[in-house]
Amino acid sequence: MPQTSPETTARYRILVLGASYGSLLSTKLMLAGHHATLVCREATAAIFNAEGSTVRMPVRGQEGLIEVDSGSLPGLLQAASPEKVAPAEFDLVVLAMQEPQYSAPGVRELIGRVAASGVPTMAITNMPLLPYLARIPGLETASLRPCFLEPELWDAFDPDLMTLCSPDPQAFRPPEEKPNVLQVRLPTNFKAAAFANEAHTAILRKLDAGIEAARFESPEHGALELPVKLRVYDSVFVPLAKWAMLMAGNYRCVRSEEMRPIKDAVHGDLEASQAVYDWVVGVCIELGGDNSDFVPFGKYAKAASALASPSSAARALAGGAKNIExxxxxxxxxxxxxxKQLDVVDETVALVEKWLSHNRAA
Structure with missing residues (x-):
């Protein structure tokens, strides 16, 4: 059984919207002894409830992938469709879906119940939701509403009950597997900002400590420290560190006629990429961020050189998506x-708009 320190034995009930990416965090939570409920389609929920979840991840010092089945973990896993969930029964809600997905029938109504429940909510997303943006001093959110598919969904949330977590770990569903199987490609850490209320932040810190202390008992390898931790930061700007990466790489994969790999978007014109990167970091620093909140461009560029595929946003647009984050x-x-204004950024926004207009007209 996983080992936990005496200070981290409190068990929380955590509701996770989004069973694909959400199953990664839920696995880490269950390893630390907490109980997770995944929200997904009814057919997918039936698979999770019958078979549990399986997450495969690389572990330092081990060959191949380590397979973690939810049934072997001390925490409990359940899954349910949106209409069967009562958010008020949970200690924490995690939003682990893409922003446009919250407008889906059933999910939209669940978001309303989450807001009404008063339960602290952590969004794992590159797209900070409007209640979180309202926590950033001096930022006027009314003009930002057009960035969201359905901005009124977020109006009922208390900003003090919303925080943001950067989706740094990369994972995917192997296409040949059932939807309860997830494979981790890049086992980095989740980076969450503190809540406005220290009592709610204390929940995150206990989750952080419990995940850090837990060990997975592998039948073949014994007690293993698994990667992908939850780190909690006081700064509201830490989860925004991805903005510069997204703007220098991911969104610049979008071209007029076709998409290009992230490595080409970054290294095709390294000087232009750094100009975009530094400009976005400057925007965040003017908001109130600190240089220490952000990854140096050189480190990002080195990592980007291994990213040989277009970004998920670019692939979605090429596949006909009518909405993306x-x-x-x-x-x-x-x-x-x-x-502030930068021509390269404006060109990127225009290209994304062009693709969306084309897809919506199709």
Whole structure:
């Protein structure tokens, strides 16, 4: 059984919207002894409830992938469709879906119940939701509403009950597997900002400590420390560190006629990429961030050299998506509030708009 320290034995009930990416965090939570309920389609929920979840991840010092089945963990896993969930029964709600997905029938109504429940909510997303943006001093959120598919969904949330977590770990569903199987490609850490209320932040810190202390008992390898931790930061700007990466790489995969790999978007014109990166970091620093909140461009560029595929946003647009997360537009509008503008960023926003218009007209 996983080992936990005496200080981390409190068990929380955590509701996770989004069973794909959400199953990664839920696995780490269950390893630390907490109980997770995944929200997904009814057919998918039936598979999770019958078979549990399986997460495969690379572990330092081990060959191949380590397979973690939820049935072997001390915490409990359940899954349910949106209409069967009562958010008030949980200690924490985690939003682990793409922003446009919250407008889906059933999910939209669940979001309303989450807001009404008063339960602290952590969004794992590159696209900070409007209640979180309201926590950033001096940021005027009314002009940012066009970046969201359905901004009124978020109006009922108390900003003090919303925090943001950067989705740094990369994982995917192997296409040949059932939907309860997830494979981790990049086992980095989740980076969460503190809540406005220290009592709610204390929940995150206990989760952080419990995940750090837990060990997975592998039948073949014994007690293993698994990667992908939950780190909690006082700064509200730490989860925004991805903005510069997204704007220098991911969204610049989008071209007029076709998409290009992230490594080409970054290294095709390294000087232009650094100009975008530094400009976005500057926008965040003017908001109140600190240089220490952000990854140096050189480190990012080195990592980007191994990213041989277009970004998920670019692939979605090429596949006909009518809506994607609009971090590109959000960054441009935040910068405009500061009187800043960059041609390369405006060109990227225009290209994304062009693809979306084409897809919506198809």
């Amino acid at each position: 609009r971090v590109d537009k959000l960054v441009a509008l935040v910068a405009a509030q500061q009187g």
